[in-house]
Each structure stands twice: as structure tokens, then as C-alpha cells.
Amino acid sequence: MRLEPKPAPGLVSALLYPAGAILATLVIASVLVLIAGASPFTVFGLVAKGAAGSRFALLETLTRATPLIFTGLAVAVAFHAKLWNIGAEAQLYIGGVVTAVLGTGALPLPGPLLVPLIALCAMVAGALLLLGPAVLKTRFGVDEVVTTLLLNFIVLLFVSLLLEGPLKDPMGMGWPQSAALVGEARLPRLIHGKRLHLGFVIALVAALAVWVILRKTALGYEMRAVGNNIQAARFAGIPVNRVLMKTALLSGGLAALAGFSEVAGLKGNLSLDLSPGFGYTGIVVAMLALLHPLGVVVSAIFVAGIFVGADAMSRAAGVPSYIAQVMVATALLTMVTAIMLTRYRIRWR
Amino acid sequence: MDAIDILLTGSFWVAVIRIASPLIFATMGELICERAGVLNLGIEGIMTVGAFTGWLTVYLGGDLWLGVAIAALAGVAFGLLHGLLTVPLGLSQHVTGIGITLLATSLTYFTYRVALPEVTSPPKIEPFQPFPLPGLSGIPIVGPALFNQTPLTYLAFVLVAVVAWILTRTPVGIALRAVGENPAAVEAQGISVTAVRMGAVAVGSACMAVGGAFLTMSAFNSFFFEMINGRGWVCIALVVFGSWRPGKALLGAVLFAAFDAYQVRLQQVTGGAIPYQVFLMLPYVLSILALIVVARRASYPKALMAPYQKGER
Incomplete structure (x- = not known):
């Protein structure tokens, strides 16, 4: 068999294949649910209800999506830019560390100054943490x-x-956790008495900012050029290494902002269970969104819904x-396959 | 006992070889995949699957060797999935590999919870026992370390020799290496690049899974969550460190294991003066340093991570 590029993927196949990917994911999950001795319809119903069935559920999903x-x-x-950053988990934790260090009373500043300062420092720490592997990649050829x-x-x-x-x-009664953040360092809740916090809004702004950077700036263009064909980008005079550094x-x-937002917005202190693999799940979120920054928001909410819904379902079923x-x-693997199928046709001989 | 004496104790070298064994299996597995041109980042998840299926087989009453076989088959299954997506379909080997690891790991944890809903402490099995080789096991230090291990450890060393022999001395090995260097030339010989790569990924993944099974069936006697703990990623570093050669990779695995065993004992010697996390970090730091040292002169397979399409240039 061989793959043949399609002239131009039509709207039908552009929608059909991703829909097929989601269907395939549901079918595989149904088989597993049956093996676990439950009814798929009941289980998926409970997942949907737990994810979006009430105001509480919906807010919880948005909190998890942040x-x-x-x-x-x-x-x-x-x-x-085809910089394979699989280390978002580490960068998240470093962001959390910076937030806990600066937010527990080290800086006597009012909230409107303190919160942005902490966010900035967290970003710098996370950025430097990824700069290491990026330098090793460009200078020494070490796989990032x-x-x-x-x-x-x-x-x-x-x-x-x-x-x-x-x-x-x-x-802390001996628990390995940091002291609680001072009030000035906390991100305010969006709705009084609910867990959803300002971090969600910051995340939306960040998505918009990333969209602008990728689509409207020279850097975004250079990043895509490097990602599409690093040799061609180099010949075209794009400073490839510098672009990779900026990326x-x-x-x-x-x-790192993920760690900042979780510590300052949700948990209020740093602990080892800050992230149940948000860094790794971020890869799935990005791929489901076809790397589109605004799509990331949608896919993050979708993925968060599955997690929140599954927690509720697990307790009930x-x-x-x-x-x-x-x-x-499964959604990650079926979706990358689906995207390929929208662009290529399989010839069996 | 001070820091140097550790190196002279027999039990230290026994531990070194025990720690090295799963790494040897998985490193050989990754090496086979990469020599054929396919990066397999599913390694961490495939080791998890191997650890679980091997252990479960024995827990359910199966023979130890049946457990090893089942683990290998589970590895083949996930290897074929990774191969299918990356070889004929040509998907990104990075993304697919991470996806395989996420899928294999979560599927394992799901199955564990479904199969054993009510356990609080991980159930134990009767693992492989050391099998002293007559005559040789009596040699001081070397004897216990090399010749009084479990059968799976012997198998690990045999595997290195077999992989080295197949890669350099047999037509299959030559085809496999050629597919990783110049697939178009192999296709011109009338050999299917797809078939060779799929086979390599399947066999390599089986080795990874047996490496995982070593942990539950030989090093320890039960399965617990997150027990692979980055060993798969370390093995990827070991393949680079070993310049994609079985012998050098074996050396790397033993060196790494020696370092790992040493840091555990050094922790006891220093008596808590240095936080234990520093010692636990060292193996990972060492892996990165090793990569930096060898990266410049690493001669990686030329077609690594390059999907091959017939008739395309």
C-alpha cells in the first residue's frame, strides 16, 4: 500500500474523518466499559452529566480545563516549530515552585502588583527550564x-x-506541602463560593495572545517555517536556532503559567499532587486542536470534561x-490518523 | 563502610546486574526499532504493559515462563499498533509514541482496577529464583554477580549476543540495518521496507515488554502503579549512549545500573546529610550528561524518524 496526497481535502472529509475518530474512541471505550461489567449508555450518560449536567459540573470542568x-x-x-517539548509537566511544577516561593510572604506588595510579578517570574523560570534542552538540541544535537x-x-x-x-x-502536620499563599498572592474566584478562578480568564487571554503571535507576527511565520522544513527555513535566511530559542x-x-494558576488560583499552596499529568495531557489537547491556539481552548474543555465526568461516573457506576x-x-491516536486520512488517500497497490 | 568499600562488596555487583537486566531488555528493544528507522517512544508504556501482563499471568495461576511469553505478546500487540501508525501510515513517530505510552499505561491501570477491584496492597507472586550456574557461581564477587542470577538475567545477556549476531551476521539483520539507513535501496532489492520495519518494531516491543516483566517477576514480586518510573526514557538515552550498537548499549546499561546501585548505598553511608532526592535525581542527570557527551559524534541511523513511501524521493 502507499499514500497519495489528495489534491484538496473537501469539507466533507475534513469533518467526516475527525467524527470517525471520536466514534472509534467511543466504540473502544464501550468495549472496555462492557468488560468492566457496566452498560456503555449508562456510563457515557453519567460522564456527560458529570461533565456538563449541572452548573456545578460545568464550572468544575472549566476549572479543570484551565x-x-x-x-x-x-x-x-x-x-x-517541531520542538518536541514533552516537559510541560516539569515546567508546570517550576511555575508552581516560583509561585509558592514568592507568594508566601517573601514580597510585601499589594495584590495588583504582586500577582503579575509572580506570574512573570514563574514564566521566566519555566522558559529557562525549556531553554536548556533547546540549547542542547541546537548546539550539541541532543534530542530534546x-x-x-x-x-x-x-x-x-x-x-x-x-x-x-x-x-x-x-x-503542615508533616505533610510535604508548602505554606499557604498570602491573600494578596491569590487569584480571585470568578464566582463567589465556586472554585473557578481568574486563571481561566488568563488562560483565554493567553490563547488569544498565542494566536496573534502565531498568525500575525514574523516570529509566528518563522516558527511555522522552521516546523515545516528546517532546511528550507535555513536557506531562506531564517535564524533557525534563534527561532527555536524563542519558541x-x-x-x-x-x-509554567499552568503551575502558577493552579497554585495561586486553585490549591493555595504547592504540593506533590499539583498536577495529575497535566503536562502530558497537554500534548493530547494540542494535537486534538490541530495545534490551533483557539482550538486548544475547546479541546482542553472537552478533555477536562471527560476527566471530571469520569470521576463522577466512577463514583456512581x-x-x-x-x-x-x-x-x-485513544482519541489522540485516532485523531492523528484521521487528520492523515483527510490529506492522503490510501492506495492498496 | 565508606564510599569506596561499596565497590568491593559482592552484594553491590549482584544488585548492579539485577538493576541492569530490565534496562538491557528494553534498550535492546529500542535499539532494534531505531536501527530499522523507527523511534519507539511507546517504550515506557510497553514496559508497563509487560510488567502487568507477566505478573497477572502468574497471579492467575500461570507458569512464570508463560508470563514472560504473554508479556512479550502484549508488547508485540502494542508494537504492531505503533508500527501500523508510523510505518505504512507515516504518522509522526514522536506523537504516536507518546500516544502509545499514554494508551498502554492507562489501559494497564484500568485493567488492574477492573481485575482487582478490592485490593489495597498489591498481591504478591512467587517470582523467578536465582539459578546458580554450577562451578562458575563460586568465583568471588564475579560469581554471585554474573552466575547466581535469575534465568531472566541470563536471558538478557544472551539477548545482547543474539541481537549483535543477527544485526551483523545475518541477512535479516543486514536488511534491518539497511532499512534504517537507506530504505529506497532495500526496496530496490525487492525487500519490503514496511514488512522489515513492522517486524523490527514488533520484536523490539516484545523485548521492552519482557524488560518490564523482569521488574514484576524477577526484581520484585508484585505490580504497582508507576513502577517503570522513567526507565523507558533512560533506555532511549542508553541507545544513543551506545551509538546504536548492542555491545556498547550493554556497557551503558551496566554502567548506569552501577551508578544507580551506588547512589542507593551512598545514601546509607552519608546518613541523611544530603537529601535522598539528590541521589534519586543523579541517574536521570547522568543520562542527560551522557547524551551531551556522545551526541556530537553519534552516528544515528540515517533514516531514523523518516517515514518511507514507495516511489517517493
């Missing part, structure tokens, strides 16, 4: 996939070290909530 928008954007930016993956483990151990040492909350800084900074991770991973 870090995923940031990590999804981080991955989308990096993948645009492996270095960013390994850094995830290093940073998590570093956070654990901090939480059992210098950042440990003296009032790394932007991507790392965005992922007894099917393990890991089904959500399986669905998200």
Missing part, C-alpha cells in the same frame, strides 16, 4: 524529547526535596476512572 489550556498552548507553540522527559523526573524530585526541606510548611522560551513560559485516560489516549 491548566490544560496552558499546557496545551505550550505544546502547540513548541510543536509548531529525551532531555525534556528526563527533566520531568528531575524536577519532580527537586520539588519533593523543596517540600521536605526549605519550602515545608511548619504548620522554547514561549512554550516553557506558558506551561464503579467503572475505574482510568477510562478517561484511556479515552484521551
Whole structure:
């Protein structure tokens, strides 16, 4: 068999194949639900209800989507330039560390000054963390996939070290967690008494900003040129290495904002369970959105809905909530296949 | 006991070889895939699947070797999926590999919860026991380390020799290497690039899965979540460190394991003066440093990560 590029993917196939991908994901998940001894219709009904069936559910989904928008954007930016940043998890945690260090009373500033300053410092830390692998890639030819993956483990151990040492909350009853943030450092809640916080709005603004950078600036053009064909970009006189550096800084900074927003907006302190894999899920979010920054918002909410819904479903129907991770991973694989099929035709001989 | 004495104790070298064994399996698996031109980032998830399926087979009453076979088959299944998506369909090997890892890991955890809904502590199995090789196991230090290990460890070393022999001395190996260097030339010989790459990814993934199974069936005796803990990613670094050669990769795995075993013992010697996380970080830091050292002169397979389409240039 061989692949043949289609002249121009029609609207029908552009919609049909992704719809097929979602259908295939649901079919595979249904089989697993049946194996677990439950009815797929009941389970999917409970997932949908748990994700969007009430005002509480919907707000919870948006809250969960917030870090995923940031990590999804981080991955989308990096993948645009084919910089394979698999280390959003580490950059997220570094953002959380900076927030916990600066937000627990180290800086006596009023909120309107303190919060942006912390966000900026978190971004710088995350950006520098990804700059390392980017420099190793451009200067020494070290594959950034492996270095960013390994850094995830290093940073998590570093956070654990901090939480059992210098950042440990003296009032924490021995739990490895930081002290609570001071009131001035917290992101306000959007609705009184609900968990959704200002971080969600910042995430939306970030998505818009990334869209502008990618579509309307020279940097965005250069990033796509590098991603499409690095040799051609080099011949065209684009400073490839410098573009990759800027991409790394932007991507790392965005992922760090996820950690900032979770600590300052939701948790109020730093702990080792800050992220249940938001960095890795960000890859799925970005790919489902075809790396489009505004699409990232939609896919982050969709993926968050599956996770929040599956938690609720698991409590009610007894099917393990890991089904959500399986669905998200399956959706990633079926969606990349679907996108390929919209662009190529399979010739069997 | 001080820091140097550790290196002279027999138990240290026994631990080194035990820690190296799963890495050897998985590194050989990744090496086979990459020599054929396919990066397999599914390694971390495939090791998880192997660890779980091997253990589950024995837990459900199967024989230990049946467990190894089932683990290998599970590895083949995920390898074929990765191969199907990246070889004939030519999808991004990075994205697909990460997707395979996410899928394999979550599917394992889901199955674990479905199969054992009520367990609080991980159930134990009777793992492989050390099998002293008569005569050789009596040699001081070297004997216990190399000749009083479990059968799976011996298999790991045999695997390195077999992989090296196949790659350099057999037509299959030559085809496999050629597919990773110059696929068009292989196709011109009338050999299917797709078939060779698919086969390599399937076999390589089986090795990775057996590496995972080593953890639950030989090193430990139960399955717990996140037990692979980045070993797969370390193996990817080891393949680069070993310049895609089985012998050098074996050396890398043993060096890495020696370092890992050493840091555990050094923790005890320093008695908590340095936080234990620093020691746990060192193997990962070492992997990155090793990559930096070798990256400049690494001669990677020329067609690595390049999908091949018949008739396309």
C-alpha cells in the first residue's frame, strides 16, 4: 500500500474523518466499559452529566480545563516549530515552585502588583527550564524529547526535596506541602463560593495572545517555517536556532503559567499532587486542536470534561476512572490518523 | 563502610546486574526499532504493559515462563499498533509514541482496577529464583554477580549476543540495518521496507515488554502503579549512549545500573546529610550528561524518524 496526497481535502472529509475518530474512541471505550461489567449508555450518560449536567459540573470542568489550556498552548507553540517539548509537566511544577516561593510572604506588595510579578517570574523560570534542552538540541544535537522527559523526573524530585526541606510548611502536620499563599498572592474566584478562578480568564487571554503571535507576527511565520522544513527555513535566511530559542522560551513560559494558576488560583499552596499529568495531557489537547491556539481552548474543555465526568461516573457506576485516560489516549491516536486520512488517500497497490 | 568499600562488596555487583537486566531488555528493544528507522517512544508504556501482563499471568495461576511469553505478546500487540501508525501510515513517530505510552499505561491501570477491584496492597507472586550456574557461581564477587542470577538475567545477556549476531551476521539483520539507513535501496532489492520495519518494531516491543516483566517477576514480586518510573526514557538515552550498537548499549546499561546501585548505598553511608532526592535525581542527570557527551559524534541511523513511501524521493 502507499499514500497519495489528495489534491484538496473537501469539507466533507475534513469533518467526516475527525467524527470517525471520536466514534472509534467511543466504540473502544464501550468495549472496555462492557468488560468492566457496566452498560456503555449508562456510563457515557453519567460522564456527560458529570461533565456538563449541572452548573456545578460545568464550572468544575472549566476549572479543570484551565491548566490544560496552558499546557496545551505550550505544546502547540513548541510543536509548531517541531520542538518536541514533552516537559510541560516539569515546567508546570517550576511555575508552581516560583509561585509558592514568592507568594508566601517573601514580597510585601499589594495584590495588583504582586500577582503579575509572580506570574512573570514563574514564566521566566519555566522558559529557562525549556531553554536548556533547546540549547542542547541546537548546539550539541541532543534530542530534546529525551532531555525534556528526563527533566520531568528531575524536577519532580527537586520539588519533593523543596517540600521536605526549605519550602515545608511548619504548620503542615508533616505533610510535604508548602505554606499557604498570602491573600494578596491569590487569584480571585470568578464566582463567589465556586472554585473557578481568574486563571481561566488568563488562560483565554493567553490563547488569544498565542494566536496573534502565531498568525500575525514574523516570529509566528518563522516558527511555522522552521516546523515545516528546517532546511528550507535555513536557506531562506531564517535564524533557525534563534527561532527555536524563542519558541522554547514561549512554550516553557506558558506551561509554567499552568503551575502558577493552579497554585495561586486553585490549591493555595504547592504540593506533590499539583498536577495529575497535566503536562502530558497537554500534548493530547494540542494535537486534538490541530495545534490551533483557539482550538486548544475547546479541546482542553472537552478533555477536562471527560476527566471530571469520569470521576463522577466512577463514583456512581464503579467503572475505574482510568477510562478517561484511556479515552484521551485513544482519541489522540485516532485523531492523528484521521487528520492523515483527510490529506492522503490510501492506495492498496 | 565508606564510599569506596561499596565497590568491593559482592552484594553491590549482584544488585548492579539485577538493576541492569530490565534496562538491557528494553534498550535492546529500542535499539532494534531505531536501527530499522523507527523511534519507539511507546517504550515506557510497553514496559508497563509487560510488567502487568507477566505478573497477572502468574497471579492467575500461570507458569512464570508463560508470563514472560504473554508479556512479550502484549508488547508485540502494542508494537504492531505503533508500527501500523508510523510505518505504512507515516504518522509522526514522536506523537504516536507518546500516544502509545499514554494508551498502554492507562489501559494497564484500568485493567488492574477492573481485575482487582478490592485490593489495597498489591498481591504478591512467587517470582523467578536465582539459578546458580554450577562451578562458575563460586568465583568471588564475579560469581554471585554474573552466575547466581535469575534465568531472566541470563536471558538478557544472551539477548545482547543474539541481537549483535543477527544485526551483523545475518541477512535479516543486514536488511534491518539497511532499512534504517537507506530504505529506497532495500526496496530496490525487492525487500519490503514496511514488512522489515513492522517486524523490527514488533520484536523490539516484545523485548521492552519482557524488560518490564523482569521488574514484576524477577526484581520484585508484585505490580504497582508507576513502577517503570522513567526507565523507558533512560533506555532511549542508553541507545544513543551506545551509538546504536548492542555491545556498547550493554556497557551503558551496566554502567548506569552501577551508578544507580551506588547512589542507593551512598545514601546509607552519608546518613541523611544530603537529601535522598539528590541521589534519586543523579541517574536521570547522568543520562542527560551522557547524551551531551556522545551526541556530537553519534552516528544515528540515517533514516531514523523518516517515514518511507514507495516511489517517493
